[in-house]
Amino acid sequence: MTRRTIVAGVGMIPFTTPSRTEPYTVMAPASVREALRDAGIDYTAVQQAYVGYVYGDSTSGQAALYDVGLTAIPIVNVNNNCSTGSSALWLARQAIESGAADCVLALGFEQMQRGALGSKWPDRPSPFERFDEATRALQGWDDIAPMAAQYFGGAGRQYAETYGTQPETFARISVKARAHAKNNPYAVFRDEVTLDGVLGSPAVYGPLTRLQCCPPTCGAAAAVLVSEEFARRHGLRVEVAIKAQAMTTDGPTTFSGDMIKVVGYDMAKAAADRVYEDSGVAPEDIRVVELHDCFTANELITYEGLGLTPAGTAEKFILDGDNTYGGRVVTNPSGGLLSKGHPLGATGLAQCAELVWQLRGHAQARQVEGVTVALQHNIGLGGAAVVTLYEKVS
Template structure:
């Protein structure tokens, strides 16, 4: 076990992490902590016509500030993520909370938008530019499958679709379901994975969401119901696909100095490492549907986090990953190093992705059941993992959770992987 993992699991100081960071980067970046989180309940688009994105922002940011016991006036910069909206929705959302003149950055990285806002906020503190930064994500979506908004300009997903069409026949199914469903079909053909493996993932996530009051769906299904739901594409049934959703989530990030000056040690969860990667050339040139939907991005980002922190995948207890479709959760097990390539089916059969197994993956219910308001998803993952490491997750609490991993993916593309840790901050200063 790595020295960092030992430090966290044994509740000892994390000086070894600082040494590893210095060795890996040539410098010692400022430590970054999540000190407050908040989110709205995720809901079907249009469920509440009077619940616009400024209302979502007010609810989740106020919750995060209250959680941190921090006044909005102490926020020095804000990174705001959303996909569907005009250019300064971030300002429109935050001005009612306080027109303090701070820089507000509007962020869009498709489905990785929320974690991209988190990544930017992390950099501002890690680089010593700020001591308290807000990361906010929200989305007010249209009902039904995702569709292009602009028809008079190049579509950023066009290269991915054309690459897929060189490998698989185009069908009438929703495009996102084809892209990810074909990755699942490739895994079946290459490694012998079965349709039941994919169904078990959705079964698990729907069961997990029963204990999440902020989940869009809280219905429990049998495995047979998952398997026999209407087919969408390939092995994917309706209950293996994430819905469109409305909702918001927020996190208050702070420096070591801010945590100590404001007495937030009991609240602080450290972001031990976070990396963003975009598509390498192999995403297209290798003519693989699995790589076409971000496998190599995820693997690169995860490996970079592991290298810089000294943590191994096996050190982690709880994971929130981007299960936009059950097929993507399955291939991501391998990209994150949770099992060997081609062995995801065996991990599922051992129940090593749920309570009682090696990892608890998507205890929130994941995108499939919790919902997927694009700009909010990455910050909702941060909310869940922070709650888990604090021991505040109630009936979905993962026992003895000390290290948590986050994976958020956007086609086009971007992938963010983050590692969170719970140091023992009660006995001494950070």
Template sequence: MSKHVVVAGVGMIPFKKPGASGTYVEMGAEAARMALADAGVAYDMVQQAYVGYVYGDSTCGQAALYQVGLPGIPVVNVNNNCSTGSSALFLARQAVESGAVECAIALGFEQMQSGALTSRWNDRESPLDGFNRVGGHLIADAIEAGVPRALTLFGGAGREHMQKYGTKLETFAAIRAKASRHAENNPLAIFRKVVSTDDVMNDVPVWPGVMTRLMACPPTCGAAAAIVCSEAFAKKHNLRTGVRILAQSMTTDVPGTFEPPSMIRLVGFEMAKKAANEVYEKAGVSASDIDVCELHDCFAHNELLSYESLGFCPEGGAEKFVMDGDNTYGGQVVTNPSGGLLSKGHPLGATGLAQCYELTNQLRGTADRRQVEKVDLALQHNLGLGGACVVTLYGRG
């Protein structure tokens, strides 16, 4: 890397259910102001803005940031499905690292509707049609039963893991229960009620034998933001330099995603593995060095798969990883101390930057009751089908 990139400030508003939040303009502006205040930076010191959202018209980013100020800087709108927030962060980090700018803001927000995710463009081919053609026969029973498509994809991947490795449904339920215990300590999470593995198992089945309702993240509204800058800029303006982006990788799908047909590969296992390995190599670390991780648990099934794709355990070893408690406090790597998408919520454009918010606070030692002891390396994993995966490694400055 040509320059050290500092996370100087972060901001995040409480996530809420659809209909209970402010507008995307209000949420986005609030998160941006919070990040600027946390950094101690005036908006006219920011040189570029990258704004992520999925459900919105073009230039929604300008609409939100115009409430903060009108400095005339470039505003780039970003849409990369569920990895949108991290994609905005990737671009902001890249701009600073390359020397194109000294200070940039990454902002993400989403004003969502209730219910399962659906396309807003039904008069044209979906970007996921190719994925559906490859995997359709593997999940034909769920499609015929009317299970929402995102559930069939990730549920199908979880079922494949059960069939291949003997993983039990209770293991996914244990992951969801762990998320609730972590979220109990997060005032910004949408669901803070602690649930047990039995509670999750006894919840409404959305795909019998494969998934209950509590194993899926809720549609959520919210916003988060980060200010990134060069170390020289931070020192010049007396900003904090304690959190750095040590390495970052964005990957898209590879041939192994589609051939041979596999639901596990179709939902991003290969591109997550590639991104993680690139980050470890760039930073000169290994998965065993990671202290805390915010990963993309859109479904409990994907959290389990991500333990393996990120290298926290061998392929087929995720159930043991969970049962040994290696995914929580006192274990190998504290996973989703925020409560993750399952409990914190998943406003698509904001998710990646909410992960950044959590890990920045963990590295600062300001995560309150969620604080992980002795955090030196923090990993972020944000996945969007279609596809893109962003893996980011943070460390102390």
């Protein structure tokens, strides 16, 4: 028997551009204090902490928490590329469910630099060597276009060639993202954009234009997880629980000659399928999703990977408005990575915060009505996919 994991508190700070950021030692404690305040507990109650970041020196997690408290608890640093925040959440949930701890902090932060993502260690083998080899074999290599845009833009181009998807369809995802973000005070980019504006922004790779690529931003987010027994014993809220969660990594199909699989489609599908099986919840039951829209192409193919719409129907799903308010499932009510930006370590926990607010009914103008379960998808190439299903506790 596993113990129910309650999300007792969440907190985040407004994301910013690299030129306006504060140090991670300021951002991270601010988000933790918000999560603790939300949970109604003191940091001294926290027994373990899992801290996610990608671009930073070893033990930056400890430095991020020293100003919150010097309590001598275990602090574990986590780096799983773009799914780092959700990987920290996954570890924290395991600690609760196993009985190893009753109150655990998951924290994610990133102090990003401007420009496209790239390797920081060119003097040793890259973890993307197999990905680059597969990409070169499938579509060649562009020495100018950013690496990640080539991966995901190539996947979008393959999807479009297979199903006849129009460039405008990909662009509509950015328009939708900004329309949602206008109601999110934590998002960096809250001005709405037009379809012509998205299509007219500079071309990047494949169907992608600049406004279809998430920008590097800085930020922090945190969640306090507790056992249900701990919550009731201390009079904490028990409104939201993690109903099911799965993490997967690459298998042989990732490198089997298909750009859609290179960018993690099979990882995401496997994690989602496991969550649906473990929870007894079907894709048709989902009304709100925070998914990893690092590029519009990834959001489009992920609709199908998560089972929100059958294979080959993502364009109809978008054109029918089934991915937004008034449709079947509201995707990225926060505005997603396309609007909040993508501080790698913080993204997964920012998604968590948004869905907890949705389930509590605290999302204000972003609120999706009648939410009882909420799905989160966070993926990092190299690779790890984390899918988490939250439920409203009656």
